Amino acid sequence: MGVQQNKIAVHDLEVGMFVSDLDRPWHQTPFPIQGFYIRSQSDVRALVSHCKWVMVDVAENRDSTKPGNETGRSFRRSSSNRGNGREELQLPPLSIREPVSYQAVTPLKKELKSSRRLLDDAEVALARMFASVQTGQLPDLRPAADIARKMVASVARQPNALLWLSRTRQYDDFVYRHALNTAVWALVCGRQLGLNESLLSHLGVGCLLSQVGKTALPKDLLAREHQLNPEEFAVYRSYVVKGVEMLEHTGLSRAVMNVVQGHRERHNGSGFPLGLRGDRIALLAKVAGIAEFFESMTAPREGQSPMTPAKAVALLYDMRNIEFQEDLVEGFIQAIGVYPTGSLVELSDGQRGIVVSHSPERRLWPKVMVMQGRDRQPLKIARIIDLAKHNESRPASEALTVRDCLPHGTEGLDPSHHDVTGAESRWSLNNLISR
Numbered sequence: 001m002g003v004q005q006n007k008i009a010v011h012d013l014e015v016g017m018f019v020s021d022l023d024r025p026w027h028q029t030p031f032p033i034q035g036f037y038i039r040s041q042s043d044v045r046a047l048v049s050h051c052k053w054v055m056v057d058v059a060e061n062r063d064s065t066k067p068g069n070e071t072g073r074s075f076r077r078s079s080s081n082r083g084n085g086r087e088e089l090q091l092p093p094l095s096i097r098e099p100v101s102y103q104a105v106t107p108l109k110k111e112l113k114s115s116r117r118l119l120d121d122a123e124v125a126l127a128r129m130f131a132s133v134q135t136g137q138l139p140d141l142r143p144a145a146d147i148a149r150k151m152v153a154s155v156a157r158q159p160n161a162l163l164w165l166s167r168t169r170q171y172d173d174f175v176y177r178h179a180l181n182t183a184v185w186a187l188v189c190g191r192q193l194g195l196n197e198s199l200l201s202h203l204g205v206g207c208l209l210s211q212v213g214k215t216a217l218p219k220d221l222l223a224r225e226h227q228l229n230p231e232e233f234a235v236y237r238s239y240v241v242k243g244v245e246m247l248e249h250t251g252l253s254r255a256v257m258n259v260v261q262g263h264r265e266r267h268n269g270s271g272f273p274l275g276l277r278g279d280r281i282a283l284l285a286k287v288a289g290i291a292e293f294f295e296s297m298t299a300p301r302e303g304q305s306p307m308t309p310a311k312a313v314a315l316l317y318d319m320r321n322i323e324f325q326e327d328l329v330e331g332f333i334q335a336i337g338v339y340p341t342g343s344l345v346e347l348s349d350g351q352r353g354i355v356v357s358h359s360p361e362r363r364l365w366p367k368v369m370v371m372q373g374r375d376r377q378p379l380k381i382a383r384i385i386d387l388a389k390h391n392e393s394r395p396a397s398e399a400l401t402v403r404d405c406l407p408h409g410t411e412g413l414d415p416s417h418h419d420v421t422g423a424e425s426r427w428s429l430n431n432l433i434s435r
Contacts, residue, residue, distance in 0.1 A: 005055040010047045013038055013054070019047070021055035025396065026364055036317065040090075072317050087268045087322070092279055094327040099194025110358065111161035119180060121164055122147045126176045126208060133246040134215040141205075141250055148183070148204030152197050155187040160341045160357040165187060167342025168354075168415050175211050175222070178295060182263075183207035185291035185336065187190040189328075192335035192360075193287070199255070203284045206259025209252075210288060213243025226296075226304065237272045240264055258282035263289045266323045278325075290316070290324045290332050293294050298409045309336075309343045310405035340364045344413050348399075350374035352406065353382070354415050362388040364402065371413055378412050 005020055013019075017038050022029065029050045038044060047054060099286050125143035132139035154162055166184045171177035186207050190200050214222055217239055221232055227238055252260075261274065262285025269277030271289070281289075297312040307315070313333055320326040337358035339345055346352045351370045358366035365387035372378055391399040406413070 004058055006058050007053055008056050009053050010044070010051050010364050011416060013042075013044045013047060013056075015040060018057045019054050020104065023051050039320070067107060089268045090321050091325060094193070094265075094283075094325070094331075096194045098196070098345045100196050101194065102156050102191050103162075106157040106161075108158060108160055108164070110156060111158040112165065115161040115165050116169075118147070118150050118154060119136075119162070121168065122151070122180055122208070123171060123173075124178050126179060127173070129209070130175070130215050130396075132213055133212055135187060138250055141209075141252065144205050144208050145201070148201050148208060148220055151187055151204050152200040155184070155191050155199065155200070159188045159335070163336070163341040164356070166338075167327065174301070175214050178292075178299065179208050179211040180293045181295045181299065182210065182288065185294055185332075186288050189287055189291060189332045189335045192286075193328075193331050195287075202253060202255035203259060203287060205252070206256045206263070207288050207291065209247060209256070210243065210260050210263045210292065211239075212246055213239035215243070216242045217226070220260075223302070226301075237264070239271045249366055255282070255284055259288045263292050265289065267325050268322050280406075286325060286328055290328055293323070294332070294336075298408075306408050308405040308407060309340045312383050313338055313340075333363075334360050337366055339366050339402055339405060344408065344410050345402045346402045346404045346406055347387075348384075348403045350376075351385075352376070352410075352413060353385075354413060356384065359388060365391060367400070368402075369415065371415070371417075376412070382415075 008017075018035065019038060020035050031046075036043075038047075070156075121143075124250050125147055129139040129141065129144060129342070151162065162184045166181045171180070182203050186203055187200055189400055190203050195203065217236065221228070221236060224232075225236065236380065240261065247257065247260060259282070261273075262281050265271035265276040265281045265285060266276065267274050267277060267281070267286075284382055294312055294316065297307045297315065298309050300306050313336075316324065316329050318335065320329045320379050337355070337360075339355045339358065341355055344352070344357040345355060345366075345368060347368065348372070351374055352372040353368045353370035355366045367384060367386045367388075369382050370379065371382050385400070387400055387402070391401075394400075
């Protein structure tokens, strides 16, 4: 049995069909990835509002060539199959009270300077706080609150700066990096959802402190976080409860503690420590949870190959209403893009580089800093290509697109050797972040 594509009118679509192509460019639609299963009538309605026809994948059978019969039917993946047998849970759409609309008001180059110092200060503050709780002392949490406030302000002004640095800088300790990067992903997502700055600050503090319980776990266990047997995993998952116990008498707000306690809970009740599900999980904890999961999938670890951001995005999209609420998944993808800032990519003409930023309206056409030419030879001076602008007046057959998302550490793609804002600037990234 093979696979073929059939053209079908959108009004004839059914739940379970796999849509593999549209009658218009994907970047002109709200669908976050190319190719998806129709999970509900709302998906059909969304397609009806944007397309007249689509292509669906169907199974070929040598006994029949009719795509509409039972032996040649469109692929259907039941909710049990899509999540490897895990339960799917649907809730009413998220409702954010008085959502805030943020605008990027600071250029990336300018925001990078303050963001670089901010992450340095954050790592020092985390080291001191984690050391305090590890020895049983009540930590001074004012530095964490100050760091979170500055991170919120930075993300509100220009979300790509902290994303860029969190993806490209080196850290002294994996736990600190995980906490900091989780906070960055979460704040960028919260910004997209329209959370006000007060809520974003609670979210940021909660993410920074969410990993504090890991200071009570053996270091060798943390080093093998994704390779634990059942007994070791039972010990590992205790870090959440340990973290709550370490922080319960520090005077933190309920909102912050919800993040610390709930960031490993999952939408369908498969998480820990309490197995909460659906609306029983606090909103900020849900945002922190999806951010922490994404960071876990994409963060480089010694001796392990991380998932590329594009694959992690596709995985998240397939986990809608299973481990993560659908609205949050789509909001997260809208916030970070299909190819998040800091992703190494290869373009359709063979050039290679790193994603500098993206536009929610052009998720598949980010702005890329090209560091290697078509011949894979390094460029002395990197050049910025805004794929959306580059393709604006070109026919689809001549469009320059992202061919693939490359693994972390791909040889010859070190952004610190190049200009982050294009050849016109006389500042290299090394000079920029060290001033």
